[in-house]
Amino acid sequence: MASTHYSHTKDSGVCEYIELEQHEPLLYSPGKDVGTEEAEESCGKDISALCLTLYFAGIILLSFSCFTTLHILLTPPAPSMEPSKIFPELLYSPVDHLVGYKVQKFHTGFFDDEEPSVFDGPSTDAMDKAWTGLYDIYTYAISSLTEEENKHLPEPTVPSFGNMSRLYGGLDVFHQLHCLDYVRMAIEPERYGNSHSKHSSLEERRASKDLPHVSDTEHVSHCIDMIRQSLMCSADISVISWYMPEASSPEHAPKPLPRFDQTRMCRDFDSLRDWARSRTPDAEGLESVMPHADHGHGNGHSKF
Numbered sequence: 001m002a003s004t005h006y007s008h009t010k011d012s013g014v015c016e017y018i019e020l021e022q023h024e025p026l027l028y029s030p031g032k033d034v035g036t037e038e039a040e041e042s043c044g045k046d047i048s049a050l051c052l053t054l055y056f057a058g059i060i061l062l063s064f065s066c067f068t069t070l071h072i073l074l075t076p077p078a079p080s081m082e083p084s085k086i087f088p089e090l091l092y093s094p095v096d097h098l099v100g101y102k103v104q105k106f107h108t109g110f111f112d113d114e115e116p117s118v119f120d121g122p123s124t125d126a127m128d129k130a131w132t133g134l135y136d137i138y139t140y141a142i143s144s145l146t147e148e149e150n151k152h153l154p155e156p157t158v159p160s161f162g163n164m165s166r167l168y169g170g171l172d173v174f175h176q177l178h179c180l181d182y183v184r185m186a187i188e189p190e191r192y193g194n195s196h197s198k199h200s201s202l203e204e205r206r207a208s209k210d211l212p213h214v215s216d217t218e219h220v221s222h223c224i225d226m227i228r229q230s231l232m233c234s235a236d237i238s239v240i241s242w243y244m245p246e247a248s249s250p251e252h253a254p255k256p257l258p259r260f261d262q263t264r265m266c267r268d269f270d271s272l273r274d275w276a277r278s279r280t281p282d283a284e285g286l287e288s289v290m291p292h293a294d295h296g297h298g299n300g301h302s303k304f
Contacts, residue, residue, distance in 0.1 A: 094149040095171065097274050100268040106262040123184070131184070133141075135177035136226055138286060141170045143279035160288040168285070171276060174177070176230050179223030188218045238264050 090096075108119040118130045135141055144169040150156045153169070160166035185192040214222070242256040 018230070032189050063083040082109075091154050092152040093146060095272055098271050098275055100271055101265055102268050103263060104266045105263050106261050122186055131177075131181045135174040135181070137174075137178070139280055140273055141174040141178065142168050142281060142286065143170055144280075144281050144285070145169050160285070163288075166281070166285055166288060168281060171272060173272065174276065176227060179226050182223045183227075186216065212239055236264075238262050 006027045011043060107117045107120070109116065118126055121127075145153075147164060147167065150167050157167055160168060241259050242261060243259045244256055245254045249256045300302075
């Protein structure tokens with residue numbers, strides 16, 4: 001009758017089962033034969049060492065993966081001159097890397113109990129100043145560009161008087177704001193008359209035949225259509241919901257009203273305005289593109 005014993009071979013490091021005859025005290029096997037308990041203990045140690053090695057290797061691999069992932073997520077991307085990879089339909093802009101977003105609630109001017117905005121209501125000196133602060137052409141609407149930035153524009157700008165150190169452009173948001181302000185002033189002729197365009201540097205250039213004459217009506221029409229195109233281009237998809245106002249009296253049942261004071265996700269306008277301010281050309285540069293410009297900004301209404 002045979003019995004089973006364990007044998008551990010040092011050279012091969014392999015645990016073996018060896019059939020032994022019951023009457024045989026020992027059967028030769030390469031290496032050193034040991035008793036059953038010692039063989040089991042030796043085998044267990046080998047398995048434990050292997051498991052421990054795999055365990056620590058797994059921890060190291062997991063730690064490396066976590067570190068790499070965090071590094072990728074937390075490292076800010078370098079400014080790129082190439083079209084956006086996330087939204088490939090976006091064309092290059094020198095402020096792509098500055099665009100940030102913030103949640104903002106719109107002010108409606110009616111249907112709410114909020115304090116009126118400085119931009120709401122009849123025009124005042126404070127309102128004029130606020131509008132100038134949004135897009136003043138001598139601070140925000142004309143910006144210096146580098147040659148590298150200019151190379152990547154869909155339509156590169158031309159240097160002022162052939163001087164490659166004077167490359168100027170402007171973020172379109174400031175032109176759109178100008179147009180909206182121009183329309184605002186046009187509907188209040190009793191306050192502004194035609195002064196909102198009469199003394200502008202562009203009017204002077206038109207008078208000198210550098211540019212074709214454009215009447216106030218044509219200018220307003222241009223601005224309205226530019227605003228239309230901009231609205232359709234950006235196509236805000238925020239949803240205007242409806243709400244039930246309180247009844248003014250028991251006899252008058254309320255009707256649902258549109259909630260124009262929606263919470264929106266907006267681009268951070270301040271960061272774009274800060275960039276434009278940092279790129280304002282010097283007085284000589286402004287003079288090269290806007291002759292006789294009022295660098296003191298006058299009343300803020302010499303609009304282009």
